[in-house]
Amino acid sequence: MTEQDAKAKMRLAPDLIYRGAQGSLITNVLGGIANAITMGLQGIFTGLTSGFSSIAGSVKPIVDGQLSLDSRIDLLSPLLDYGAVTMPDGQPFTGTGKLPFSVQIGPMRNVEKSGTDGLKLLDAGLWDIRLHAQASWVAAQSARCEVDLVVTAPDGSEFSRQSSIDVREATANLVNPISNSGEHVHTIVSTVVVPAAGYTVHAHVVANAPTRRFYGGPRWSRLVAQHISREVNGNWADGSGTSDTA
Structure with missing residues (x-):
């Protein structure tokens, strides 16, 4: 076994540990960001839906009050x-x-x-x-x-x-x-x-x-x-x- 072979053997275990940790880190970070974005969008849509529901609930039919005055000739000017x-x-x-x-x-x-x-x-x-x-x-x-x-x-x-x-x-x-x-x-x-x-x-x-x-x-x-x-x-x-x- 040469000196180069010995060094390769010695680096194998740390490299495996580093790569595993790196992959786990990237997965967790990206996954967390994705989850955060997903949850954020869900919150936005939920808020908008809730807001529209509130607005729709507060809006009442618009009725012209004059429709009930058809027979009120007394309101017209006598002139x-x-x-x-x-x-x-x-x-x-x-x-x-x-x-x-x-x-x-x-x-x-x-x-x-x-x-x-x-x-x-x-x-x-x-x-x-x-x-x-x-x-x-x-x-x-x-x-x-x-x-x-x-x-x-x-x-x-x-x-x-x-x-x-x-x-x-x-x-x-x-x-x-x-x-x-x-x-x-x-x-x-x-x-x-x-x-x-x-x-x-x-x-x-x-x-x-x-x-x-x-x-x-x-x-x-x-x-x-x-x-x-x-x-x-x-x-x-x-x-x-x-x-x-x-």
Whole structure:
């Protein structure tokens, strides 16, 4: 046995021990890292799953609250309530009585035509009412022309009245000695507070010369109702109190 053989024999046992320990170390280290990574990923996925489950459990169905308000018309602005009528053209009104406001102008909401001569209010509260009526001239002395805006209760009784009077004195001149030539325009802007639906609004010609005519059509005649408020309490001045005599 040579010296080299002896040295090889002597190194054999330590080499075997070292290689075994090295392999065991690599196996344990890599295995531990792999296990750690695996456990970490499992923890992450478990946490995410748990988190999603918690979130899903806390989220409730989204329901629009307006779906339960379909019948709550009281929540809408009363300013949307509106109605307008005019007198038919080609049929000028003469004499006295209710002006025939029977032709609807545009859409109506919570207002409807009252027969052939006015408007019916379909809700309570404060209403703004406007009247425009154009009358022709007549050849007469001191011809009085009076038009009243009248609000009537559902039972037919008078609830409120506002008047417009126009008197044109005849003027003596060489061209037209007894001519009341001025045309009469009656414009009434009024308010009324009604306690319930069903009140009607009409325009009454109280005084008129026999030959004077009131023109029809939207250009010359309009009766308009606009809802302002549903409030009925308070000191409203609706024109139903005592007034002077003209």
